[in-house]
Amino acid sequence: MTARIIDGKAFAEKVRAHVAEDVLAVKSKYGITPGLAVVIVGEDPASQVYVRSKVKQTAEAGMNSFHFEMPSDTPEAALIAKVQELNADPRVNGILVQLPLPKHMNEATVIETIVPEKDVDGFHVINTGLLAIGDKKAMVPCTPLGCLMMLQETLGDLSGKKAVVVGRSNIVGKPMAQLLLNANCTVTIAHSRTADLKAEVMAADIVVAAVGRPEMVPGSWLKKGATVIDVGINRIPAPELGEGKNRLVGDVDFASAAEVAGAITPVPGGVGPMTIACLLRNTVTATCRQNRIDL
């Protein structure tokens, strides 16, 4: 293996330590305790794990943590009423509704109910629009923000780099491309209809893979020395670990990619931990903006 491993777990720990210092400062200087409310609907096991981590890490950073669980058959109107209640609650500075929502709910309708200044996920159209015009007041989606931080830590200034984002979802691909553009990269967004995906990836100094297809990008597609950020979290059968066992893999074939890349994030332990660290960071940012505090 030649690539440097970008340790998202260690980086996330540093971000969380910094967040905890900021929380202490907000408390001691202004008597305000930042608060994050997390709402989960249904029993999806992976979502429950992520929400438990969010709740735990919020409290560990010294913030108030509010946690609401609603059954999977909750009417959309009841979830909207809960979000409206949280919008009006002065103890709550950030609101996060865990995705995916059950099929009978419209995610966009629910997200647009969150007031943009408490939208710590950065999914509201107002925040999407602010990011698109490069306005620093945008609340930036946590996964792309974590990816950008790891890229800047690895490469320094990103100006002039050729970046390809594989995947065009609203929560990762599109905001990631926007952030890279705002950092002066030359950005390509590739997707399922891209004519020659290999050629697009091969041309890039930075590859962000966010398609949700296990090990889709092989090392043979990469430019030598490229920096690879793997957003994928895919559970695949692993009979070698025992009957019925699974293992986690990314969207990049790590073994072959690590032979060619200059630096690469692992799965697990790469982008995932940074997502939650950036959520905590966004909650402190939201608290400061709501109270017109400069730290």
Ligand SMILES: Nc1nc2c(c(=O)[nH]1)N[C@@H](CN(C=O)c1ccc(C(=O)N[C@@H](CCC(=O)O)C(=O)O)cc1)CN2
């Ligand atoms: N409202 C939101 N919903 C979802 C988001 C989001 O940012 N906001 N992102 C994902 C899930 N997610 C956070 O919610 C998340 C996913 C993965 C991890 C993580 O740390 N993964 C570990 C592996 C954990 C495992 O074993 O499964 C890793 O990569 O090391 C954190 C957060 C969808 N929903």
